[in-house]
Amino acid sequence: MEKLINDFSFGLFFFQLGIVIILILLLKKYAWGPILSAIDNREEGIRKALEAAESARLEMENLKSDNEKLMQEAREERDQLLKEAREIKQNMIAEASTEAEEKANDMIAKAKAAIQAEKQTAMADIQAQMADLSIEIAEKMVKSELSNKDKQMQLVDNMLKEVELN
């Protein structure tokens, strides 16, 4: 301890104190101030850049999800359209087929009716002709038959029988 006290030098103390205080003040103004503010600015810049990158990334993600949503919507719309088209097609086909059937039925019915009519006309014609022919034949036969009285009676009888049968 005595050695330490003996070693203590007032001059050195005085100079040292002066140097350190001057150094603190000078460095504060010319070194630490600018250096620390530069470091702070840089750190702030880095922080901002990181934040910007993060927000850009989020935006990208949003855009991506938006895109996906749009794609999804488009896909759904396409599917809807296709479905509708398919339905329309089926409807059309079904409608067309019923229409055709109806038409065909109609035509068939008409044809049937025409055939019936024709047949009736033809039948009537045939009947008329038959009647004519029958009358002619009958005339001829009557002419030949009426030449004798018995035969005439027989004929009348027959005819009457026939009529009765009819």
Added chain:
Amino acid sequence: MRKKNILSLLVVGFLALVFNFSFAQENADQEAGEPIDEKEEVKEEIEEAVDLNLLDSHYFTLFSDEEANKHYGFALPVIIYDEGVKIFSAAEFDHGNKVVEKDGKHYVYHNSKIYSTDASGELIIGDNGFPTNKKPLDFSITRNVFVTIITAILIFFVFVSMAKTYKTQQLPKGIGRILEPMIVFVRDDIAKESIGPKYYKYVNFLLTIFFLILFLNLFGLVPFGANVTGSITVTVVLALLTFFVTQFAGNKNYWKHIFWFPDVHPIVKIILIPIEILGMLTKPFSLMIRLFANMTAGQVMGMSFIGFIFIFKTWVAGVGFFGFSIFIGVLGLVVAFLQAYIFTLLSALYIAAAVEEEHTSEEDTEELPIV
């Protein structure tokens, strides 16, 4: 024998450069006459050299040859106040061999101190081993002052030029690349971590003492530097600054803790007052002693190992102690950084304790390390 001497001389010569060991080349011409006496003589010389090297000096000595009383270096200016300012060169003392007479007063130079004497230059040695002669107020530019000024100028220019590089670019260049992480470390891990949001008020002080102590410590390791931080006066100054900064930083809460400790019995409060005041003083005192002791011990160790080479004077010892000295040197480098860090960190913690706001919980500033 001669060959061995030359070898050990080479080793020591190199180490002298590395460890700032201004030892003489006195062994070069000595013949191995009486081994025991010679050993004793060497021991004494080593002791003296170690002691002198630890002390401040009025000479900036690069090499010295005690045998021929030749010193290579330069004398620093002496400024003393003894009924008037007297300025003269320390060369007039001729390393303590001459009595200097100024304005009818006589001064003598002894173990790095200037004493007032009579014309004969006689020193009266007291009981404690130190001269009892009156000492004039010595404001000399001593080696420590000289090295501190050089270091301060170096620090100033290094950091100002570093600050300038930020004007043109965002990133530091040159030495700034090494210093910037250290500045950020002091700011973030010492100041911000300990003091909290109010750190910016004290970061200038902390940065300055950190780099000043670091540079001075490193200057103690390089050749021709001086062990400035191993001087008690310098550590007193640094600790005193921390003390005053802490006291001025102190808020209401801090003073309340010292003079009227909260939440205890009034009698305990009164008992605690002197303890708290003592604690206020022991904190900077521990800072002062720690730095001084560490730096002095490093210096003594380094020089002692070199001294061993001269005592043993064998090839094996030469190589062995050379290795040890290198080891101590590397350790010194680590200690230089560590002590600068510890001093700054503890200063920050003391300031933190002073600016701390009142806590609701019991755990408070009392666990602060003072060791």
